[in-house]
Amino acid sequence: xxxxxxxxxxxxxxxxxxxxxxxxxxxxxxxxxxxxxxxxxxxxxxxxxxxxxxxxxxxxxxxxxxxxxxxxxxxxxxxxxxxxxxxxxxxxxxxxxxxxxxxxxxxxxxxxxxxxxxxxxxxxxxxxxxxxxxxxxxxxxxxxxxxxxxxxxxxxxxxxxxxxxxxxxxxxxxxxxxxxxxxxxxxxxxxxxxxxxxxxxxxxxxxxxxxxxxxxxxxxxxxxxxxxxxxxxxxxxxxxxxxxxxxxxxxxxxxxxxxxxxxxxxxxxxxxxxxxxxxxxxxxxxxxxxxxxxxxxxxxxxxxxxxxxxxxxxxxxxxxxxxxxxxxxxxxxxxxxxxxxxxxxxxxxxxxxxxxxxxxxxxxxxxxxxxxxxxxxxxxxxxxxxxxxxxxxxxxxxxxxxxxxxxxxxxxxxxxxxxxxxxxxxxxxxxxxxxxxxxx
Numbered sequence: 419x420x421x422x423x424x425x426x427x428x429x430x431x432x433x434x435x436x437x438x439x440x441x442x443x444x445x446x447x448x449x450x451x452x453x454x455x456x457x458x459x460x461x462x463x464x465x466x467x468x469x470x471x472x473x474x475x476x477x478x479x480x481x482x483x484x485x486x487x488x489x490x491x492x493x494x495x496x497x498x499x500x501x502x503x504x505x506x507x508x509x510x511x512x513x514x515x516x517x518x519x520x521x522x523x524x525x526x527x528x529x530x531x532x533x534x535x536x537x538x539x540x541x542x543x544x545x546x547x548x549x550x551x552x553x554x555x556x557x558x559x560x561x562x563x564x565x566x567x568x569x570x571x572x573x574x575x576x577x578x579x580x581x582x583x584x585x586x587x588x589x590x591x592x593x594x595x596x597x598x599x600x601x602x603x604x605x606x607x608x609x610x611x612x613x614x615x616x617x618x619x620x621x622x623x624x625x626x627x628x629x630x631x632x633x634x635x636x637x638x639x640x641x642x643x644x645x646x647x648x649x650x651x652x653x654x655x656x657x658x659x660x661x662x663x664x665x666x667x668x669x670x671x672x673x674x675x676x677x678x679x680x681x682x683x684x685x686x687x688x689x690x691x692x693x694x695x696x697x698x699x700x701x702x703x704x705x706x707x708x709x710x711x712x713x714x715x716x717x718x719x720x721x722x723x724x725x726x727x728x729x730x731x732x733x734x735x736x737x738x739x740x741x742x743x744x745x746x747x748x749x750x751x752x753x754x755x756x757x758x759x760x761x762x763x764x765x766x767x768x769x770x771x772x773x774x775x776x777x778x779x780x781x782x783x784x785x786x787x788x789x790x791x792x793x794x795x796x797x798x799x800x801x802x803x804x805x806x807x808x809x810x811x812x813x814x815x816x817x818x819x820x821x822x823x824x825x826x827x828x829x830x831x832x833x834x835x836x837x838x839x840x841x842x843x844x845x846x847x848x849x850x851x852x853x854x855x856x857x858x
Contacts, residue, residue, distance in 0.1 A: 421454030422736050425485035425516075427461045427507060428497035429468045432521055432548070435721030436495065436728045437472055447729065451736040455729075461485045486511050493735055495728060496520040505529055512536045512544070517739070519731040521548035521724060527622035530629070530636035534749040541743040545731035550623040551576050551700045553723030554716040555730065560630040560704065561751040567706030569631040571671040573857055576623045578698035578718045579614040580646050580666040582606045584683075585696045588658065593651045606698055616645035617666060617681040624668030627702070628679050632672055632760060633752035637679070640762035644682035653775060653850055656805065656821055657685050662773075663693040667855060676761040678768050685773050685854040691715075692857065703857060711857075766830035771800065771854040773823055776839065777847035780818040784844045788820065795835045798825040817846055823854065 426433055437457055440447065448454045461482040462468035469478045482498075485491060486507065494511040496518060498504045504525050509532075511518050518537070520526070526533065526546055537544045547557045551574065560569070575581050579601060586597045598615065601607035613619045625638040646666050657664050662685035671678040686693040691713055695701040700718030705711050717723035738746050748754060778784050785802065792799060800823040824832070836849055 419453045421456040422451075422492045422732075422739065423456055423458040423490050424493045424495060424732065425459045425461070425488065425491040426457050426495045426497065427482045427485060428499070429460050429462045429471055430497065431721045432724045432728065433460075433462075433495075433497045434471050435725035436497075439722055439725045440729055440732075447733060451733045453736060455732050455736055459485050459488060459491060482507050483510065486514050486516065491516060492739065493517045493519060493732060495732075496522060497728075498522075499524070501525055501528060505533075508533060508544075509536055512540050512542055515540060515542060517543045517545070517735045519545045519548075519728055519735065521546070521728060523549035523619070523622040523626060527625040527636055527638040530626070535754075537749065538743075538754055543735050543738065543746060544749055545735060546626070547731050548724045548727035550626055551702060551714070552716070552718040552720060553726045554700055554702065554714045554718065555727065556627065556702045556704075556714050557630065558730070559712070559714060560627060561747055564704060564706050564709060564712075565751070567708045569672070570705045570707060571669070572624070572627050572631050572702065572704050573667050573669045573692070573855065574620075574624065574627070574700070574702035575665050575692060575695050576668050576700055576702065576718060577614055577617075577620040577666060578700060579607045579611060580617075580620070581695065581700070582698045583615070584646065584649075584654070584664060584666065587649070587651055588654050588663065591651050591655065594647060594649055615647055617643045618645075620666060620668040621681045624670055624681060625679065627668070628670035628677060630751045631670060631704075632677055633750065633756065633758045634677060634760050634762075635757060636750075637762050640679060642680040642682065642765040642768075646683055648850075649683055649852075650850070652819070653773075653852060656775065656803075656819075657773065657852075658688075660685075660773075660801070660803070660821070660823070661688055662686060662854070663688055664852065665693065665695075669855065672760075673763070673769075675767065676763040679762045680765060680768065683852050685852055686857060690857050766828075766833065768829045769826050770829070771824050771826050771856070772832060773821065773850075773852045773854050774836075775850040776820045776822070776845055777817055778820050779844040779846060780816045781844065785820060787842065787844070788822070788839060791835050791838050792822070792824070795831055797827045797832065797835060799823070800825050
C-alpha cells in the first residue's frame with residue numbers, strides 16, 4: 419500500500435521535531451499505522467532553512483496554499499500558530515478535503531466550533547492532541563479512554579513556564595519579577611511572556627478539555643482567566659507552612675448549575691501528587707464517576723514531546739482514513755447532534771474555598787472585626803493565623819499579616835465581604851485572595 423502523503427505548514431521547533439521523529443521511527447510507526455506516513459511537502463517562509471532540515475527528497479515551498487492545492491497530499495499539519503493566517507489555511511485545507519493535524523490551541527479555543535463544523539460537513543478529521551499538554555495524551559484519554567465515565571472535573575498544570583516560575587519562587591524564596599527574568603534567560607519564558615504568565619495559554623487548553631469532557635461547544639470567551647503576576651514570595655511561604663503549594667491550575671467542573679471554566683493560582687494540598695509537579699512539567703487530573711481520579715504527567719512542550727502527539731494524530735488518521743466518517747470518534751468526543759447547552763458559570767457563581775492574606779494594624783479588635791464580617795455573610799472559617807509581616811519598614815513595624823482560610827463559599831458573596839474589609843482603616847494594603855482546591 420502506498421504511504422499516506424503529508425504536507426507540513428511551518429517547520430520550526432515542533433515541525434522539525436515531527437519530521438525527525440517520523441523519519442527516525444519510520445518502521446515502528448508503519449507497523450502501527452498499517453501503511454507508511456511520509457512528509458512529502460513543506461511550506462515555510464525560510465525555504466533555505468527548511469530545505470536544510472528535511473533534505474533533498476522533500477519539496478519545500480514558501481506558499482502554504484501550494485501544499486493545500488496538491489492533490490497528492492492527504493493530511494495537512496498546521497504548525498504556524500496564532501489566529502490569523504492559520505485559521506484561513508485550516509479552513510482551506512478542510513474545504514479541499516484534507517484531514518488536518520494542529521498544535522494550535524489558541525485557534526481551536528477561539529474558532530473551534532466553526533472549524534469542527536466545517537470538518538464534519540466535509541467528512542474529514544481535525545486532530546489536535548498536541549494542542550494540550552504537549553506529549554501527554556490527555557485529549558485521547560478524554561475522547562476515548564474515559565468514554566464510559568461521566569466526567570466530574572478536570573484540573574491541570576498545563577503551562578510549563580508558569581509552573582517553572584512558581585517552583586523557583588518556592589525553592590528560592592524570590593518574588594515573581596526576579597524569577598521571570600531568570601526564566602527568560604534560561605529560555606523557559608518568551609521575551610513577551612504575557613500569554614503564559616497571565617494565564618491565557620492555560621485557558622486556551624482548559625477550554626478544549628472542557629468541551630471534550632462535558633460535550634459543550636468551545637467557549638474561550640466565557641473562561642475566567644487570572645495569571646500569576648500578582649503572587650508574592652510571602653504567600654508561597656505561608657502556603658507551604660499551611661501544608662499547601664501554589665499552582666496555576668486550569669479547572670473545569672460540572673455542577674448542578676452549569677460548567678465552571680477557570681484558570682487561576684490555587685492552593686493545593688502538598689499530599690496531592692499534582693502539588694509535587696515541579697519545573698516545566700505538566701500534569702492533568704481527571705475525576706470520573708466510574709474510574710475515580712486519574713493523573714496524566716509528562717512534558718508539556720518541546721520539540722520531540724510535542725512531535726510525539728502530532729505523529730500519534732497522524733497514525734490515528736491513517737488508520738481511519740478510509741473509514742465511514744459517521745463511525746469515527748467525534749472531534750469533541752460527543753456526536754455533533756448530542757452536544758449539550760450547559761451554560762458556563764460566571765466566576766461570581768463559582769463555589770470554592772479561599773486563602774486570604776491581610777496586612778493589618780497590630781492592635782486589639784482588628785481580628786474580631788474581620789471574622790465578624792465573614793460570619794455576617796455566612797462564610798465559615800477553616801483557620802485563622804497571625805504572622806509577623808515580612809518586609810515592612812520601621813515606620814510600619816506595628817503591622818501584622820493575618821491569614822484566613824475559609825470553607826466553601828460563593829465567590830460573589832466573598833467579593834462583597836472583601837470590599838468591606840478593604841475599606842477598614844486598619845487594613846493597610848490590598849487584600850490577597852487565592853482560591854483553594856482540595857482536589858479530593
